Amino acid sequence: MDPFDLQYARDIDVPLFDRSASIRREPSILDAVIQPIAAALIRTWMRVFHRMQIVNIENLPKDPPYVLVANHTSHLDTLAMMSALPRNARHCAHPLAAHDTFYTSHARAILAAKLINALPVRRSRADSHALDTLRSRLVEDREVLIIYPEGTRSDGQFIRPFLPGIGRLVAGTTVPVVPCRLNGCASAMPKGRWLPRTSKITLQIGKSIIFADQPETKQASQYIAETLHDAVVSL
């Protein structure tokens, strides 16, 4: 965003108690204290209990904005992705979390919003309004989004096809998309398990891709989704 521009909070008209479940949520003054502490605890946890290893961290773009896309097998994925973020991306990174899983109860919504700064996405329908908001968060607010384009957690055997929403989000923008491959999360904490085992987790970071030349069409979105899928699979 232009530094000499008065841009009021995007969630100015959202009532206080609905803000955690709003995709337009802006950080509150308390988040500036809570989130760095939570992030430091998460990083320590991943390093100590999962001996987390990050391969090719130099592939991450130097400055936000960018999008991290990864395969999804476990709730640990988000913690692993967050602990890979460099200092300049930590305060503006948002994992996208399923509305039906994380935002149906107030308590869980507040935890997801306050601790890991997650934004809700509704996977039941294609919401072009939400996509526009996410796009402006990337392009204007220069934020970092963590996205699992599979749309749900898989069993870890193979990577599901990517949904085209990721394509609609980045088509025609200069925002780099970084393919990431997570290994070990499925065995550490598979679907249905509520406490993780202490097993090793590796995160491989691929070369970022820019889709500035793609039009905002269905075919292009499909193409982007497939390109990213192949990039993650080949890591």
Add this chain to the structure above:
Amino acid sequence: MTPTERLFDFSHALDDRVTVVTLLIIGSVLLFVPMLALLLRMSRLITSALSRELWVRTASWAVIVVLVVGPILLGAFWAILVIFALAVGGYIEYARITGLFRQRSVSWAVLIGITMVFFAVLDHWYGMFVAMIPLGVVAIAAIALIGDDPRGYVQRVALGILGYLLFAGCLGHLAYFGNSTYFRPLLLLVLTATALNDVFAYACGKLFGRRKLCPNTSPNKTVAGAVGALLLTTICVTLLGRPLLDHAPGLTIVHLAFGGMILSLCGQLGDLMLSSIKRDVGIKDTGVIIPGHGGLLDRLDSLLLTAPASFHFVGYFVGVGLDQQTRLISGA
């Protein structure tokens, strides 16, 4: 009056005539407006939407009155505490509408500054209270250097200092009335007159308003509304504050009328100030926290400018809390 009595004792809350009369006026306005709305609605003079809006607005006013007047009656400590809460809430809203909330270190500097100013108020340490204003500016200008990013430096420092002066400086002056023996009548008089000033401007504008005051800033303000509010608020302050003159030898009713005019003028300017800020930023309401009113700032706007003006008016002619023990906490 000992500090403990002033801060916590509510057994003599209703001893002062100004306090009682002001409370009666507030109570009767809060009863009168919904009755009037009901009457006008039943005689089909106003639409049901307007009637409902009047009800919601009055209900919100009633809640505000309980939350603000209650602590003032309980004691100066609670009055200072509730004004502190208003300052913090007001600053957070201000930061959200101006985009300053994205500058976390500046925002934290302002919030810490507000806390220190209100400590000085509670402590009755005028030296620290005065010193905190320039020192806060120093702290904000220094903290905005963090990150070694000169782009937007002027903007974040200027926004931070404006917020600091409005919420620590101006609202701090309102809280400083708490150190006076007569904090109940003084605070209630300033708050009531400021609120009535808005109502007078609105009512006079609706009844007689033709020529616009400043259509670019606030299209609904009229010259008649401004003049009417100036007259009515001056009369109101003169009548309400009349018994206070007994405690201020040498002051006459002319002084009081002059004070009422200053208060009315500053209240209207505060209103226009917030209108300008909202226009500049491009929003209609500053928030959604008070039903029928909008944000906290939509209600605080006039008070931000009437507080320091009336404080220094009283301070110049009489003095605020000169007979009270100073440095209650830091001096012990």
